Amino acid sequence: MRGRARTWRKRSVxxxxxxxxxxxxxxxxxxxxxxxxxxxxxxAGLGAAEFWRLxxxxxxxxxxxLSFGAALVAASINAVFGALxxxxxxxxxxxxRRFLDAVxxxxxxxxxxxxxxxxxxxxxxxxxVGQFLQPLGLKVAYAPAxxxxxxxxxxxxxxxxxxxxVLGEIDRxxxxxxxxxGATRRQTIFKVIxxxxxxALLTGFALALARAVGEYGSVIFIAGNIPYxxxxxxxxxVIRLEEFDYAGATAVAAVMLAIAFVMxxxxxxxxxxxxxxxxYGS
Amino acid sequence: MQRSLAAGLVALWAMAAPAxxxxxxxxxxxxxxxxxxxxxxxxxxxxxKTETGETVSVRMSHGGSGKQARAVIDGLxxxxxxxxxEADIDAIAKTTGKIPANWRDRLPNHxxxxxxxxxxxxxxxxxxGIHDWPDLVKEGVEVITPNPKxxxxxxxxxxxxxAYANEAFHGDEEAMRGFMGELFRHVPVLxxxxxxxxxxxxxxxxxxxxxxxENEAFLALKELGPDKFEIVAPSISIKAEPPxxxxxxxxxxxxxxxxxxxxxxxxxxxxxxxxxxKNFYRPAExxxxxxxxxxxxxxxxxxxxxxxxxxxxxxxxxxHFGNGGVFDQIYxxxx
Numbered sequence: 108m109r110g111r112a113r114t115w116r117k118r119s120v121x122x123x124x125x126x127x128x129x130x131x132x133x134x135x136x137x138x139x140x141x142x143x144x145x146x147x148x149x150x151a152g153l154g155a156a157e158f159w160r161l162x163x164x165x166x167x168x169x170x171x172x173l174s175f176g177a178a179l180v181a182a183s184i185n186a187v188f189g190a191l192x193x194x195x196x197x198x199x200x201x202x203x204r205r206f207l208d209a210v211x212x213x214x215x216x217x218x219x220x221x222x223x224x225x226x227x228x229x230x231x232x233x234x235x236v237g238q239f240l241q242p243l244g245l246k247v248a249y250a251p252a253x254x255x256x257x258x259x260x261x262x263x264x265x266x267x268x269x270x271x272x273v274l275g276e277i278d279r280x281x282x283x284x285x286x287x288x289g290a291t292r293r294q295t296i297f298k299v300i301x302x303x304x305x306x307a308l309l310t311g312f313a314l315a316l317a318r319a320v321g322e323y324g325s326v327i328f329i330a331g332n333i334p335y336x337x338x339x340x341x342x343x344x345v346i347r348l349e350e351f352d353y354a355g356a357t358a359v360a361a362v363m364l365a366i367a368f369v370m371x372x373x374x375x376x377x378x379x380x381x382x383x384x385x386x387y388g389s
Numbered sequence: 390m391q392r393s394l395a396a397g398l399v400a401l402w403a404m405a406a407p408a409x410x411x412x413x414x415x416x417x418x419x420x421x422x423x424x425x426x427x428x429x430x431x432x433x434x435x436x437x438k439t440e441t442g443e444t445v446s447v448r449m450s451h452g453g454s455g456k457q458a459r460a461v462i463d464g465l466x467x468x469x470x471x472x473x474x475e476a477d478i479d480a481i482a483k484t485t486g487k488i489p490a491n492w493r494d495r496l497p498n499h500x501x502x503x504x505x506x507x508x509x510x511x512x513x514x515x516x517x518g519i520h521d522w523p524d525l526v527k528e529g530v531e532v533i534t535p536n537p538k539x540x541x542x543x544x545x546x547x548x549x550x551x552a553y554a555n556e557a558f559h560g561d562e563e564a565m566r567g568f569m570g571e572l573f574r575h576v577p578v579l580x581x582x583x584x585x586x587x588x589x590x591x592x593x594x595x596x597x598x599x600x601x602x603e604n605e606a607f608l609a610l611k612e613l614g615p616d617k618f619e620i621v622a623p624s625i626s627i628k629a630e631p632p633x634x635x636x637x638x639x640x641x642x643x644x645x646x647x648x649x650x651x652x653x654x655x656x657x658x659x660x661x662x663x664x665x666x667k668n669f670y671r672p673a674e675x676x677x678x679x680x681x682x683x684x685x686x687x688x689x690x691x692x693x694x695x696x697x698x699x700x701x702x703x704x705x706x707x708x709h710f711g712n713g714g715v716f717d718q719i720y721x722x723x724x
Contacts, residue, residue, distance in 0.1 A: 165722070166717075166720070224588075227593065228592065228593065231593035231594065231595065232593070232594065232595065233593060233594040234593070248593070249577055249578045249595065327580075327581055328585070331577060331578045331579065332536060332578065332579040332580065332581065333576075333577075333578075333579055333720075334579075334720035335720060335722055342581070345539065345581075346536070346538040346539060347712070348455075348459060349453075349455040349456070349459075349538050349539050350538065350710070350711060350712055351459075351480055351484075352712050355712060
């Protein structure tokens with residue numbers, strides 16, 4: 108508290124704090140808070156009992172479980188493999204590195220529906236990849252596994268792009284020092300490198316998770332969309348809208364928002380804790 | 390980002406359009422009518438030019454019927470709507486008041502210049518021997534149909550199956566629900582729209598039979614080669630009446646009423662009806678269509694939505710597709 112009071116009074120080199128803070132609040136308010144507040148207000152108009160009935164509907168719960176579950180799996184996969192990709196891109200110089208680096212951002216740019224259609228045609232039983240999975244009894248397209256594939260695709264860049272700069276900042280010499288002090292390679296990785304990466308990994312994980320939870324466009328093409336099996340929460344919202352049932356749609360959306368907020372909040376706390384614990388980042 | 394860019398481009402285009410055309414109409418339609426209105430709009434523009442000397446250009450918006458209705462409710466400035474379901478136009482009429490409640494009586498044939506029906510598309514040679522509804526629930530048959538919650542066409546498909554069940558089980562509601570439940574247990578993928586389902590069946594090779602609009606089945610056959618698929622007409626189906634309506638609230642504001650009315654009326658003209666049949670819809674006035682086009686349509690026993698079995702969309706919509714309706718009950722987990 109004392110620290111904040113001091114920054115408030117302290118004169119900075121460049122003026123304009125008031126102006127930029129005002130802009131920040133107005134912008135966030137208009138672009139983020141007002142639409143979300145409208146959602147909350149609309150769901151508040153439902154009344155607690157009605158809201159609870161809509162939110163605790165078994166089909167809603169099944170869809171929420173699938174959406175958050177698949178998003179968690181996808182974000183976890185990316186936390187591991189995204190970090191690996193970031194490591195390769197930062198630590199090694201090889202032919203085509205720039206190209207690969209640009210490829211990472213493609214999931215950002217590609218319309219998700221296009222991604223969904225492309226993934227579906229790959230993983231469908233007659234697709235390039237699907238035809239080899241089919242005989243093994245692996246069903247990816249039109250099954251929950253397909254949802255994980257789509258979510259992994261759309262959320263990959265978040266982990267890579269958050270971990271990359273932090274990895275770039277870690278001095279190679281630290282590893283050399285660790286080695287000269289007698290650390291094994293395993294110890295160097297888990298005692299020196301990983302702790303420094305934890306805050307960035309958590310940020311990347313949280314961003315990937317948030318992105319995956321709300322994903323709609325790519326998933327509906329590959330999921331199969333069978334209620335209780337492969338129906339994601341965003342689709343359920345669309346279905347409620349299709350019934351002109353705005354209340355039902357709002358209830359599902361509000362529950363998603365609440366869960367997502369709690370998850371992101373917890374991850375933020377974890378991140379703050381890991382920064383204090385390991386003392387990296389700022 | 391992309392969306393806003395696209396919106397910006399559309400806005401630019403919309404601003405630029407009046408410079409070249411005296412009048413611009415926006416027809417908000419559903420997915421499978423793309424090819425029909427592409428042909429019809431050109432014919433109408435030519436007709437309007439000779440009639441009035443004015444240039445008119447028609448912009449199209451296609452998408453799922455319910456989604457399109459919601460876009461109009463939320464403010465999309467449609468001059469006319471040509472949707473898959475009466476219930477969707479009713480929703481616009483009720484929530485916005487831009488369309489009068491009696492819209493269905495303003496144009497001939499319940500405001501449906503063309504009708505269609507629901508048929509089956511099967512793979513060449515019909516390897517699973519699918520000829521009628523009961524074949525769909527045979528062991529090992531996979532059925533592709535979109536989700537009736539999100540697709541207008543799928544609602545017609547569902548109701549056609551319900552009409553069959555009503556006949557087969559002599560109105561025993563318990564047995565009819567049993568059949569519907571069994572039918573949807575054979576559906577491995579519930580796409581959100583009619584086109585998506587066609588893609589799943591045709592391109593991905595999923596399923597043994599696609600339940601779809603007759604016009605969509607013909608189109609798939611034409612686009613993808615009759616050497617791969619066959620159309621099977623079931624013993625009983627439903628007369629699907631995709632309705633059209635003028636959006637009074639919008640045309641009066643934009644001053645496009647005259648052109649918009651002419652546009653809808655032209656759908657009923659001999660030329661309009663001919664194009665309708667050419668694009669695989671069943672014309673309201675078969676006399677105007679080319680005989681070769683008419684010969685394609687098999688004779689089917691057709692029920693209509695206004696039959697007592699359904700009691701009109703007003704009743705059928707909430708009973709079958711509303712939250713907690715029969716379709717939701719089909720997917721209720723066993724207790």
